[in-house]
Amino acid sequence: MTRPASLGARVLLALLVVSAFAILIGLGTWQMQRLAWKEALIAAATDRPQSPAKAPPGPDAWRTFDLDQWNYQRVRLTGTFGPNEAHSWIALSEPHGPIGGPGDFVVAPFTTEEGWSVLVNRGFVPEAKKDPATRPGSEPPEGVVTIEGIIRRDDTPNTFTPDPDLEKNRFFGRHIATMAPYLGLSLENTAPYSIDLVAEETPAGGLPQAGESVVTFRNPHLQYALTWYGIAAALVGVVGVVLWRRRKGA
Structure with a gap:
């Protein structure tokens, strides 16, 4: 004959069941x-x-502004491009423009009229056109220009992100803390976000191919x-x- 469970055992079992259900x-x-x-x-x-372009947050707002409220926001800013560029590797499987496949995003330093800087993703170039010498006419415009793009969150590396190869100018994500010094920018004066240029900013020669923000979500x-x-x-x-x-x- 089975021995009845004690009151204490029944209470403990009940608590475990209720706790598991609540969890x-x-x-x-x-x-x-x-x-x-x-x-x-x-x-x-x-x-x-697709919304009207706004002025992006400047240094006074960097400490307190909510990036979730600005991520993907279209912005317009005026300033000058620096002479260097960094390359962030990507396999562009679903391009918005005519060119895709393995290649790089071309990231350039941009200094605003107000004096602060931001990393600007000018667009995609295929692997064979990584070297600027192979794509004449792809350099950024000279002098003071007004550009439009969308704000993007910093690409913080994780455990699986390869280390950048600085000698080969090959990054794996647009990590501002790594890219900004490489491009000669001061971290203290560089925005904590980057900007992807919209498609209309593509040079006449077609490279870098702008408007290639990668927006993918698992839900x-x-x-x-x-x-x-x-x-x-x-x-x-x-x-x-x-x-x-x-x-x-x-």
Whole structure:
């Protein structure tokens, strides 16, 4: 004959079940919150590049401004390009323009009329045209110019990001803290964001091919939420079956 579980054991089991249920519901709710955040981000990436251009945040706003509120925002600024360029490797699988495949984003220093600087992604060049000597006419315009682009978040490297090869001018992402000194800019005076030029800024020769901001989002949060909620429902079902069998056998 099976020995009945003690009151303490039943209470402990009940607490474990309730805790597990609460954790599962909490995880599902967190994923729903992430879903709302991701959908807002996707909407911003779709709408902001088409909105009227604004002046980008200057040094007075860098310490406090919310980059999420500016990411993908179309901006207009006036200043001069520096003479150097850095190359950020990318495999452009879905180009907006006629050229794609393996190549580089050409990133140039830009100093505004106000005196602060920002990294500007001028656009894409294919692997065979990485060397500026192979693409005459691709240099940035001289003198004071007004440009338009969209603000992009800093590409902070992770564990899997290869180290840049400074001798070969090959970066893997536009990490401002690494690129700015390479291009001769002071970090203290460089914006904590970069700017991708819009397609209209492509030079007459076609390179660098501007307007190639890569905007891709994975949005599996609804699937994850339903998974956690489903496990919680299954837990309730298992507990219900156990209690029903106990009551039936009583």
